[in-house]
Amino acid sequence: MHQPGIPHLAAADAEVAALVEGEARRQFEKVRLIASENYVSAAVLEATGTVLTNKYSEGYAGKRYYEGQQFIDPVETLAVDRAKAVFGVDHANVQPYSGSPANLAIYLALVEPGDTVMGMALPAGGHLTHGWGVSATGKWFRAVQYGVRKDTGRVDLDEVRELALAERPKLIFCGGTAIPRTIDFPGFAEIAREVGAVLVADIAHIAGLVAGGAHPSPVGHAEIISTTTHKTLRGPRGAMLMSDAKHAKALDKAVFPGLQGGPHNHTTAAIAVALGEAAKPEFRTYAADIVANAKALADALVERGFDLVSGGTDNHLILIDLTGKGVAGKPAAKVLDRAGIELNYNSVPFDTRKPFDPSGVRLGTSAITTRGLRVEHMPQLAEWIDRAIAAGDDAEVAAVAAEVRELLAGFPMPGWS
Structure with missing residues (x-):
C-alpha cells in the first residue's frame, strides 16, 4: 500500500485513492528507467502533503504581501540557505513552479523580445525552453541553435564558438534533456565571455550528480544556473534558479512579480528536505x-x-x-x-x-x-x-x-x- 498511508483520501474519495494505490504498485513493480524520474524519500513525500499547502505567501521572506508568515519565512529561508550551501552559489531562488517557468524567468530578467539567444537544438539533446521553435522562447526571441557532430554525437565547441561569433547572442544555454556526456562548462564560459553573452547552465538532469560530486559544477563558469528539483536531485516537482550576486535581484524580480504569484510552500518545504538529504555524505555515494x-x-x-x-x-x-x-x-x-x-x-x-x-x-x-x-x-x-x-x-x-x-x-x- 501507499506509504505514508492515505486513509482519509480513501474514505473521502475511493476512486482517486484507488488510482493512487495503483500508481504506487506500478512504481514498485516496474524497472523505472525514465531519465527525468526518481523516487523521493518518505520525508519528502510527507513534506509535500502538509498543511503548508494552505498558505499564500506572495513575495519573499521578510517582504510578503500576506500576513501569517511566521513559519513560512523560515521554511523558505532554510531551503535557500541549503541550496546555497549544497551548490556553493551566491544566490538561490526556490520559488519557480517548474523548470520551464524558471528558464522563462531568465529571459525576462536579461533579454528583450527579439534579442538573439543561443541554445542546444532539441533534436540534439537540448530543451524546448532553450529557444526551440514551438516554445515561447523560440517565438519571442531570435533563437539560434547548436548541435552535435554526426560522427561523435558530441558537442564541438569550435563549431559553437563560430556560431556564437557570427550571431552574437545575449544568452547562451548549455545543458539539456538528452545529453549523455559531461558538459564542458569552462569551454562554454570562454565562448560566452568572448562574445559578451551571459552563460546559463541548465542542470535539471544532472543537479544531483553535481551536488554529489559525480559531475563537474557550473559554479564559477555560468553566471546563472537553472535546475529542477526532482530527477537526480531526488526532490519534489519544483525548480530553482541560482546565480552570482550580480544577477540575483533581476532573477528574483522576474520570478515574482514577473511570472508568478504565491510560491507553493509545501513544495518549498520538500525542496528543503531534499537539499538536506543531498548534503549528507551518503548522497555522494548515491550519485557515484x-x-x-x-x-x-x-x-x-x-x-x-x-x-x-x-x-x-x-x-x-x-x-x-x-x-x-x-x-x-x-x-x-x-x-x-x-x-x-x-x-x-x-x-x-x-x-x-x-x-x-x-x-x-x-x-x-x-x-x-x-x-x-x-x-x-x-x-x-x-x-x-x-x-x-x-x-x-x-x-x-x-x-x-x-x-x-x-x-x-x-x-x-x-x-x-
Whole structure:
C-alpha cells in the first residue's frame, strides 16, 4: 500500500485513492528507467502533503504581501540557505513552479523580445525552453541553435564558438534533456565571455550528480544556473534558479512579480528536505552509484548490439538509436512498458523520423539506483530490454515482466509498503 498511508483520501474519495494505490504498485513493480524520474524519500513525500499547502505567501521572506508568515519565512529561508550551501552559489531562488517557468524567468530578467539567444537544438539533446521553435522562447526571441557532430554525437565547441561569433547572442544555454556526456562548462564560459553573452547552465538532469560530486559544477563558469528539483536531485516537482550576486535581484524580480504569484510552500518545504538529504555524505555515494550503474548498463547494451548515441555515457543518461535493431522508438517503448521496463521514446541527433515517432529511446539510472540496484544487475536489465524488443509474442513479454517483478520484490521502494 501507499506509504505514508492515505486513509482519509480513501474514505473521502475511493476512486482517486484507488488510482493512487495503483500508481504506487506500478512504481514498485516496474524497472523505472525514465531519465527525468526518481523516487523521493518518505520525508519528502510527507513534506509535500502538509498543511503548508494552505498558505499564500506572495513575495519573499521578510517582504510578503500576506500576513501569517511566521513559519513560512523560515521554511523558505532554510531551503535557500541549503541550496546555497549544497551548490556553493551566491544566490538561490526556490520559488519557480517548474523548470520551464524558471528558464522563462531568465529571459525576462536579461533579454528583450527579439534579442538573439543561443541554445542546444532539441533534436540534439537540448530543451524546448532553450529557444526551440514551438516554445515561447523560440517565438519571442531570435533563437539560434547548436548541435552535435554526426560522427561523435558530441558537442564541438569550435563549431559553437563560430556560431556564437557570427550571431552574437545575449544568452547562451548549455545543458539539456538528452545529453549523455559531461558538459564542458569552462569551454562554454570562454565562448560566452568572448562574445559578451551571459552563460546559463541548465542542470535539471544532472543537479544531483553535481551536488554529489559525480559531475563537474557550473559554479564559477555560468553566471546563472537553472535546475529542477526532482530527477537526480531526488526532490519534489519544483525548480530553482541560482546565480552570482550580480544577477540575483533581476532573477528574483522576474520570478515574482514577473511570472508568478504565491510560491507553493509545501513544495518549498520538500525542496528543503531534499537539499538536506543531498548534503549528507551518503548522497555522494548515491550519485557515484548512479553513474556507475549507467556506465555498466551502457556497456551491457553495447555488448548486445545496441547503438548508443556518443557511444556511451558519462552521467545517468543513455540515448539509444534503434535504427540498427529494425524498430522505432515508440513501439519499442510500448513493448518495454508491457514487459515491466519503463522508459521514453526519444529523438536522436539527425533523426529522420518525426518527434512523435522517433528512432530512439532514452533511459536513466537514477530511480533504479534509489531502489538499490547495483552494477551487477545491469547485464540482466540489458538482457530484458533486448528480449522484450525482440519478442515475437505476448507470452515472452509477459515472461520478462514476471522476472522483473520477481527481482524488484527484493528492493524496497520509498512510498510503498
